Amino acid sequence: MTTGGDADAVFGALADPTRRALLSRVAAGPTTATQLAGSLPISRQAVVKHLGALHHAGLLERERAGREVRYRVTPAPLSDAVSWIVEVGAQWDERLASLARGLAAGDPARVQR
Amino acid sequence: MLEQIERELVVDAPPEEVWDVVTSSGWLAAEVQFDLVPGGDASFTCEEWSKRGWVEEADAPTRLTFWWAGDGEPATRVELTLDPEGEGHTRLRLVEARVLDMLDVVGIPLAGRSTSSHGPAMLVAA
Numbered sequence: 045m046t047t048g049g050d051a052d053a054v055f056g057a058l059a060d061p062t063r064r065a066l067l068s069r070v071a072a073g074p075t076t077a078t079q080l081a082g083s084l085p086i087s088r089q090a091v092v093k094h095l096g097a098l099h100h101a102g103l104l105e106r107e108r109a110g111r112e113v114r115y116r117v118t119p120a121p122l123s124d125a126v127s128w129i130v131e132v133g134a135q136w137d138e139r140l141a142s143l144a145r146g147l148a149a150g151d152p153a154r155v156q157r
Numbered sequence: 158m159l160e161q162i163e164r165e166l167v168v169d170a171p172p173e174e175v176w177d178v179v180t181s182s183g184w185l186a187a188e189v190q191f192d193l194v195p196g197g198d199a200s201f202t203c204e205e206w207s208k209r210g211w212v213e214e215a216d217a218p219t220r221l222t223f224w225w226a227g228d229g230e231p232a233t234r235v236e237l238t239l240d241p242e243g244e245g246h247t248r249l250r251l252v253e254a255r256v257l258d259m260l261d262v263v264g265i266p267l268a269g270r271s272t273s274s275h276g277p278a279m280l281v282a283a
Contacts, residue, residue: 125160125255128160128255129160129162132162132233132253133162133164136162136164136251136253137164139184139185140164140166140249140251142184143166143168143175143178143179143184143249144166144168144169146178147168147169147170147174147175147178148168148169
């Protein structure tokens with residue numbers, strides 16, 4: 045593990061779907077809790093709490109950005125196992141979400157990736 | 158460490174309907190081809206990626222196990238289980254596992270760049 049957190053902390057942090065979603069978003073580019081809360085159906089306070097868990101596990105770094113804290117993915121590469129679980133897990137989350145949407149709409153043909 | 162991804166979801170449709178969706182083009186990938194028999198070929202194509210694989214077990218509409226791998230990537234095993242839940246609902250369970258180490262131990266060549274020819278061999282070894 046190259047992240048500084050131990051493996052249990054990392055996998056504990058990644059067990060939560062909201063935290064996985066947050067990590068993928070931060071991986072797309074450094075951002076703040078306020079920006080993240082604006083794009084997710086959860087409060088800024090909840091975002092801060094989840095980011096704290098990801099930071100504690102060594103997956104995210106924080107830096108001051110004016111009055112806010114900006115988060116970025118820890119520059120040390122995630123271990124191969126962790127990045128596989130995050131990336132492939134995110135693809136499954138998308139598929140399951142599209143399945144739930146498509147079948148709820150009662151038309152399987154509407155299930156699209 | 159066992160590297161695997163597990164998800165579970167209850168959807169508002171009976172298993173037969175869910176089975177049709179998850180085995181058709183548009184869900185696992187934009188273009189999906191499945192020969193739904195043990196050892197059958199499978200291919201998955203999207204704009205961003207493509208994978209090839211083979212079917213380990215297909216028991217419609219309750220259980221589908223297959224292996225897939227992108228070019229040069231280690232093969233992973235995907236297991237989809239569909240259980241009826243109440244009236245007209247389905248509990249879908251998904252497990253994708255990287256069992257590379259285990260397969261290395263038993264000395265089976267892994268599907269990577271090659272096609273599905275390893276499929277039945279893996280079945281026999283398991």
